[in-house]
Amino acid sequence: MVSRTTDDYQALVMAGCKAVCEPAFWAGFDRSSVASFYDYYRQLTEYEPKRAARFHLPHYSWICINPKEAEDLVFAREVIQIIPKFLEKETVLGVGEIGLNKNSKNEVAILEEQVQLALDHDQLILIHTPHLEDKLKGTQLIVDILQQDPRINPNKVLIDHVEEHTIRKVIEAGFWAGITLYPESKCTPPRAVDMLEQYGSSNRLWMNSACDWGVSDPLSLPKAILELRKRSFSEEEIDRLVYQNPVRFLKQSPKFKLDI
Numbered sequence: 001m002v003s004r005t006t007d008d009y010q011a012l013v014m015a016g017c018k019a020v021c022e023p024a025f026w027a028g029f030d031r032s033s034v035a036s037f038y039d040y041y042r043q044l045t046e047y048e049p050k051r052a053a054r055f056h057l058p059h060y061s062w063i064c065i066n067p068k069e070a071e072d073l074v075f076a077r078e079v080i081q082i083i084p085k086f087l088e089k090e091t092v093l094g095v096g097e098i099g100l101n102k103n104s105k106n107e108v109a110i111l112e113e114q115v116q117l118a119l120d121h122d123q124l125i126l127i128h129t130p131h132l133e134d135k136l137k138g139t140q141l142i143v144d145i146l147q148q149d150p151r152i153n154p155n156k157v158l159i160d161h162v163e164e165h166t167i168r169k170v171i172e173a174g175f176w177a178g179i180t181l182y183p184e185s186k187c188t189p190p191r192a193v194d195m196l197e198q199y200g201s202s203n204r205l206w207m208n209s210a211c212d213w214g215v216s217d218p219l220s221l222p223k224a225i226l227e228l229r230k231r232s233f234s235e236e237e238i239d240r241l242v243y244q245n246p247v248r249f250l251k252q253s254p255k256f257k258l259d260i
């Protein structure tokens with residue numbers, strides 16, 4: 001959690017969190033060079049696991065160039081070239097979060113090239129879907145791109161930030177779906193539980209807490225657990241949603257060590 005303080009690691013451990021999985025994402029501003037990405041990947045794979053270990057919290061990461069910085073094709077391809085050596089690191093679970101932001105042609109090209117990278121290195125894939133008015137179209141585009149490639153095993157792909165109008169599409173296409181929780185904007189814990197009440201839960205669904213540079217809260221997931229209890233979800237169902245499902249997905253990477 002490169003943009004968070006150690007207080008957050010401590011709070012996560014005290015709330016019962018067993019591991020953190022951090023995707024490579026946008027820094028809140030565009031990075032100016034390939035070297036900047038190189039240092040970011042070192043931070044994710046070398047420094048951050050050590051920082052979390054001080055709190056006895058296993059730290060895993062995903063590596064990629066995010067869709068917000070994929071518009072400059074030459075630059076994005078230079079960054080992609082440095083990714084393979086980081087995929088070999090012992091705490092890296094896969095390629096992510098790749099995906100679309102504004103659904104542009106260049107974003108699609110870089111998405112496809114990073115999917116190819118994941119296939120070449122037999123990696124799990126974590127997908128970011130656009131927000132607000134671009135979400136439905138972007139999610140459909142992503143599902144279409146992935147389904148056109150018979151080499152892709154949908155069970156090894158998680159499509160994140162699903163909402164009411166995209167959750168069914170993702171799960172019924174055979175992919176995993178992630179609901180990303182924020183304290184006030186986008187999907188709050190009560191809205192996530194509304195979605196679960198409407199859609200029902202699935203063996204290929206999980207929730208995750210957004211922990212970025214904006215207003216976000218690492219304890220969103222524990223707060224969602226509280227909300228699930230208030231709405232009378234069984235302890236068994238809650239455990240499946242917040243622990244067993246993510247562990248089953250992540251254990252498809254031999255590097256992920258937690259047991260169900």
Ligand SMILES: [Zn+2]
Pocket residue numbers: 097127128129160161
């Ligand atoms: Zn995202």
